[in-house]
Amino acid sequence: xxxxxxxxxxxxxxxxxxxxxxxxxxxxxxxxxxxxxxxxxxxxxxxxxxxxxxxxxxxxxxxxxxxxxxxxxxxxxxxxxxxxxxxxxxxxxxxxxxxxxxxxxxxxxxxxxxxxxxxxxxxxxxxxxxxxxxxxxxxxxxxxxxxxxxxxxxxxxxxxxxxxxxxxxxxxxxxxxxxxxxxxxxxxxxxxxxxxxxxxxxxxxxxxxxxxxxxxxxxxxxxxxxxxxxxxxxxxxxxxxxxxxxxxxxxxxxxxxxxxxxxxxxxxxxxxxxxxxxxxxxxxxxxxxxxxxxxxxxxxxxxxxxxxxxxxxxxxxxxxxxxxxxxxxxxxxxxxxxxxxxxxxxxxxxxxxxxxxxxxxxxxxxxxxxxxxxxxxxxxxxxxxxxxxxxxxxxxxxxxxxxxxxxxxxxxxxx
Numbered sequence: 109x110x111x112x113x114x115x116x117x118x119x120x121x122x123x124x125x126x127x128x129x130x131x132x133x134x135x136x137x138x139x140x141x142x143x144x145x146x147x148x149x150x151x152x153x154x155x156x157x158x159x160x161x162x163x164x165x166x167x168x169x170x171x172x173x174x175x176x177x178x179x180x181x182x183x184x185x186x187x188x189x190x191x192x193x194x195x196x197x198x199x200x201x202x203x204x205x206x207x208x209x210x211x212x213x214x215x216x217x218x219x220x221x222x223x224x225x226x227x228x229x230x231x232x233x234x235x236x237x238x239x240x241x242x243x244x245x246x247x248x249x250x251x252x253x254x255x256x257x258x259x260x261x262x263x264x265x266x267x268x269x270x271x272x273x274x275x276x277x278x279x280x281x282x283x284x285x286x287x288x289x290x291x292x293x294x295x296x297x298x299x300x301x302x303x304x305x306x307x308x309x310x311x312x313x314x315x316x317x318x319x320x321x322x323x324x325x326x327x328x329x330x331x332x333x334x335x336x337x338x339x340x341x342x343x344x345x346x347x348x349x350x351x352x353x354x355x356x357x358x359x360x361x362x363x364x365x366x367x368x369x370x371x372x373x374x375x376x377x378x379x380x381x382x383x384x385x386x387x388x389x390x391x392x393x394x395x396x397x398x399x400x401x402x403x404x405x406x407x408x409x410x411x412x413x414x415x416x417x418x419x420x421x422x423x424x425x426x427x428x429x430x431x432x433x434x435x436x437x438x439x440x441x442x443x444x445x446x447x448x449x450x451x452x453x454x455x456x457x458x459x460x461x462x463x464x465x466x467x468x469x470x471x472x473x474x475x476x477x478x479x480x481x482x483x484x485x486x487x488x489x490x491x492x493x494x495x496x497x498x499x500x501x502x503x504x505x506x507x508x509x510x511x512x513x514x515x516x517x518x519x520x521x522x523x
Contacts (some may be wrong), residue, residue, distance in 0.1 A: 131491075148336055202340060264296065281421055407493045
C-alpha cells in the first residue's frame with residue numbers, strides 16, 4: 109500500500125529530475141515563474157464560479173469573479189478586443205467551445221490533418237469527432253511545411269465547411285491566414301489554434317492571426333506562453349455580440365462547470381510578465397531555435413526546411429529515420445536526460461504516425477526560460493551528436509550544463 113512518504117519522494121524526484129537535471133525540449137511545455145507558482149495555490153483552489161455574464165450562480169464568488177475578469181481584461185487590452193474568455197481548462201476544450209458555438213453535428217470543418225501537424229482535437233479521432241463533425245484535411249506543401257493555399261481554397265469552396273481550423277501542433281512558420289480569409293466565404297469562421305505559438309504571438313514576433321483575418325483564437329496557456337495549464341478563447345473585435353454570446357453559452361452552461369479558478373492569479377501574473385518581458389523572451393526563443401537547428405544541420409542531422417531558415421517558431425523538426433526513427437531516438441536521448449518527443453512527418457505512413465514515426469520535435473522555449481542562449485544551443489547540438497552518432501551517454505554533461513541555469517528568466521522577481 110503506497111504511503112505518504114512514497115508520494116513525497118516521488119514529487120521530490122520529479123522536481124529534481126526535470127528541473128535540475130534535464131534539458132527539456134518538449135515543445136508543449138514550460139515552467140511558470142516563481143511568483144506565478146506562489147499564487148497558483150490559494151483558497152481559490154477548491155472553489156466554483158459558475159456564472160452567465162456577471163450573473164453569478166453561487167454565493168461566495170465575489171473575488172473569484174474579480175480575478176477571472178482581471179485576467180480577461182489583460183488579454184482584452186493586449187489583443188484590442190472586447191471578446192476574451194479564460195474559463196476553458198485546456199486548448200482542446202477551447203476548440204470544443206468554438207465547435208459547439210459555430211457548428212452542429214454533421215457539419216464539416218476543414219483542418220490541417222494530423223500528418224501535417226494538426227492537433228488531434230481538430231480530427232475525427234478527437235473532439236471534432238466527438239462533436240459529430242466531419243473533418244476534412246487541407247492540402248499541404250511538404251517542401252515548405254505550410255498550407256497549399258490554392259488547393260485548400262478550392263477545397264473550401266467545394267465542401268463549404270462551417271469552420272476552417274488554422275494553427276497547428278507542428279508549426280515552423282506563420283500560416284497564410286490573410287490569403288485564405290480573402291478568398292473564402294466571409295460566413296465561414298476561421299479559427300486559429302495558437303496553443304504552441306501563443307507566447308510568440310503575444311510577444312509580437314510571430315504572426316497576428318486576428319489582424320490577418322481570423323475570427324477567433326483558441327489556445328492553451330502553458331507552452332510558449334509560460335503560464336499555468338489552461339485554455340483561452342479570444343474573438344476578433346469584428347465579431348457581433350450575438351456571435352460572442354454563442355461562445356459564452358457554449359462555455360457555460362454548455363461545457364464548463366468547474367473552471368479551475370485557482371489558476372487565474374498565476375495566469376494574470378504570467379500575462380503581466382509577458383507584457384513586460386515577452387518581446388525579449390520571444391525574440392530569444394526564435395534565435396535559439398534557429399541556432400540549434402543550424403548547429404544540428406551542420407553536424408549532419410536532417411533538419412527540415414534548411415532552405416527557409418529551418419524555423420520561425422520555437423520548434424525544430426528533425427528526420428531521424430537513419431537512426432531508427434523517432435521512438436528509439438527519443439528514448440535513447442531520454443537515457444541522457446535530453447527530453448523530446450517522437451513526431452510524425454508529412455511523409456510518414458499513417459500506421460507509423462503513432463508507433464515509430466520518422467521525426468522528433470524539439471522546442472527551445474523552456475531552455476530559453478532558464479536563460480540559455482545561442483552558445484548553449486550549439487553545446488546541445490554537440491550533445492545530440494555524441495548520443496546519436498558517437499553512441500555515448502551524456503547524462504553527466506547534461507546535468508552539469510543544466511546546473512548552470514537554475515533561475516527562471518523573463519519574469520518578475522519573487523519577494
